[in-house]
Amino acid sequence: MSSKSKRVALYMRVSTEEQARHGDSIEAQRQALRKYAEDHNLTVIGEYADEGISGQKPVRKRPALSEMLREVEAGRVDLILFTKLDRWFRSVKLYYQAQEVLDAHKTAWRAILEDYNTETADGTLKVNIMLSVAQNEAERTSERIKFVFADKVRRGEPITGSLPIGYRIETVDGRKRVAKDPEKEEMVNDIIQTYLRTQSLRRTTIEINRKYEQHMDLITVKNLLRNEMIAGRYRDNEVYCEPYITSEEYEKIQGLWQNNIKFNAKEAYYFSSLIICPECGNKMSGFRGITKRGERQYRYKKYRCSKSYKNNICSFRRTTSENVLEQMLLSQVEDDMEHVRSKAMHAKESRQSAQIERRREEIRQEMERLSYVFTKGRMEAKEYDKRYDALEKELADLKEPEQLTVPKPLPEGWRQMYDDLDAAGKQQFWRRIVREIHITKMRNSSLSLMMKI
Template sequence: MLINYRIAIYARVSTEEQAEFGYSIDAQLDTLRAYCNLHQKTIVGEYVDRGVSGKSIDGRYELQKLLRDAKQGLFDEVLVWKINRISRRTIDLLKIVEELGQQRITFRSFSENFETETAMGKFALQMLGAVGELERNTIVDNVRMGMKQRARSGQWNGGKVLGYRSSQVVRGQRHRKDSTLEIVPEEADIVRKIFELYASGKGLKAIANQINHEGHKTKRGNAFSTDSIKQIILNPVYVGKIRYLQHEHWNERRRKGKNDTPILVDGSHDSIISDDLWEKVQLLQSSKAVTSSRNFDGKYTLTGLMKCPQCGAAMVASRTVNTLKDGTKIIRRYYSCGNFKSKGSSVCRANSVKADYAEAFVYQRLKEVINNDRILKDIISTMNQHKKGNTVPLQNELHHIIQKADSIEGKRQKYFGLFEEELVDRETLANRLDELKAEKERLLARKSEIEWELSNDSSQLVDFEYVRAILGQLEHLLFKASTEQIKSLLHLVIKQINVKNRKIEAIELNFNEEMQKHFLCAPSDDESEGASSISRQRPTLYRFTLVI
């Protein structure tokens, strides 16, 4: 008896791969379709991620859609052109294949043809996955080694820095192009002013406030903040130096990857400030860094959650200290606009909200919603009524994208006709076809993203019992948590807190995968309404926001 296997095709290409190696989506799809046709296999779905790196699954909406459809049993086999199309990280590859295996779905690669359900097949998969990861890491290491060597020779490795522009210089008999820095006079004046103001005794916020009031902008066109001012006065590029590898593996480690021994050499570019001014500023900065004026006790549990009603920036910890006639000091805590705190009054106002009021209001409102079924039911009912209506703009955009993508084929045929009539030359035709192809790739990538958002947002309504169970677990954890734990829990649950007229207007609860996973897996002290009972009742919901 001939079994008709249902095949799901997955294809992916990053922008760099397509440009360098020609791993086009069309080539992958044509190859896989021909294979299925030859072996009489039925293609039930094609999942294509365009212009996305394979180093992780973030932003790969088609792969996420494939894994979701696998759980629903929509196909029997997943077919890819090469194993590294699924992932270039061995751990992600094995995890995806294992997840497919749990659904009794076979994973097959056209180029590396073997069965993944056998012992030897699994071994081969692991080896090929490791080879793919080694290949990627080798390329990364070679690029990094080359950039280190360029830095050691005083060359600029690229990037935007205020006061300079990057330009290409041809060097040597082989006409190698190197990046170098040229001074931008009007930007250099801003840099000198910042150094001179700091040397005169002004603080970071005072400098940012003055520079912003004068109408100056950063290299990216934003207002200056205390952090951007600090980065400027600590950057040795302005004294003619090249500093490289201050942080290693930034994508994974962020600031924890700080390198204690970065490359620091004389650069081939001209300096903007003098050695004397640089040394004076560094001496002042190091003396100020010894003691911090911030002495907050860490009890600001809503820091970053409240949004400024004027500019939308996160509101941060603030306080005032008033001294009474008898010498008693009274400390008043507030949440104030982060932009005002770091960039000054030219950007926004303080818009301060009393911290005691805000924290008490949020805790009370959460408790009120958790313990009053009627309030929670009304909130969920209202949200469900508007849930599908909110998808209309996305549906309209999707319809527009489909129409525009379809029209590109007509444009291609038009240029072919002009070429046949000798009204355009071969080079013009090739350039225009490349532009149309790139435009279609962008449209289809956005189409995948919208379809993913729509399927997550409107596939099912929010269940009252499920939400109540998760919020009940939240109350259970908050009751016994420390201040730092409460802060972490609130940041996990609350998307943002909206403020109006120095009062809290609404609290948006963020039911995303991470939040639900946390509460579904959280340990419970009893067998009544614990997280384990929730996980037995129903699977994790998709993302949604609950406004209370």
């Protein structure tokens, strides 16, 4: 493949601290990368920017990087461009985790403002050294920031703009302070007293939403009740801000919270975190109960949208039986799996063919370059013959890939093995092969599955 048709992805990153630093902004990086790609006749297939994210964060916590690596795995990227090595990673360990993906798919990277390569032992050593330096610098910066934050907390100053409801940042005598929000003070006091009375996060949330015409979710209320600021303290400062309650009342609330936590490992839900609400897109949660039929009692497990039954935010009221869902999935999972397997086989064959053709083109270009150098008298005939013959042999050995085989995800006799699993085992089974379960709003709904291969 010629350089004119090389597909490149542009990657940009700044951490919160670096956003205001000249030359490190996302837009400055974007302009530099676009110009480089244009000057070098590179085809940009995508731009990926992680804004406000540290270079010491792993791939899974960098959304743009994760998306770009998925494009790499799909065989759509030949080269990744970024401005400097520290925009890519500031950790040696995390760098090599991403590099494994690039190596597996023959994707290179280039820092356009620095001279780095991984094609030689010296180049690899240089990258390791510079990453180690960048990692050390980031860790020292983090230590300085922690020291500054600790000093601010000691002096009662805010260290973040994100505060629990009922508080706001005010400037007093030229210094910022965390103070009660007069507009929310009555409601926060009511939340605390309602929880102490009901000892239920759900009932507290519903009552407060109705009384004050709010749309808070249960997590917001929980975060308020668990935040030590409501007792006037924060980290090591016992008098950080004006309290809503005493330390004794705060500890009582935490005790109630701990007493209300119930967990039974035997009651694993098969489809936990897999079912998507068709109304709001929220992941539906499981619940259990007992029903009577005549003189007999039956236990059941169902799924419902938490935004509907907890906060009255979602209008989807329907519950879905685990047993019914399980039977519907079992009846269609094997057919769906075979369809996904066939698609995966075709995609892998296409990707391997493209890689072989790319290597053929690279070999041809190298042969042309050798011939040019030889005709100019810049290479001895013996060396020319040796290198040219080696390239000719490699070119001749490159064959179209044989038809790939993708192992069936489900082995023979899988249904009997499934029936023998306990609840936790069945949960792991479905998590291994199903990405999401989409249900419709109809009573007799069909299911849509997205498989993991």
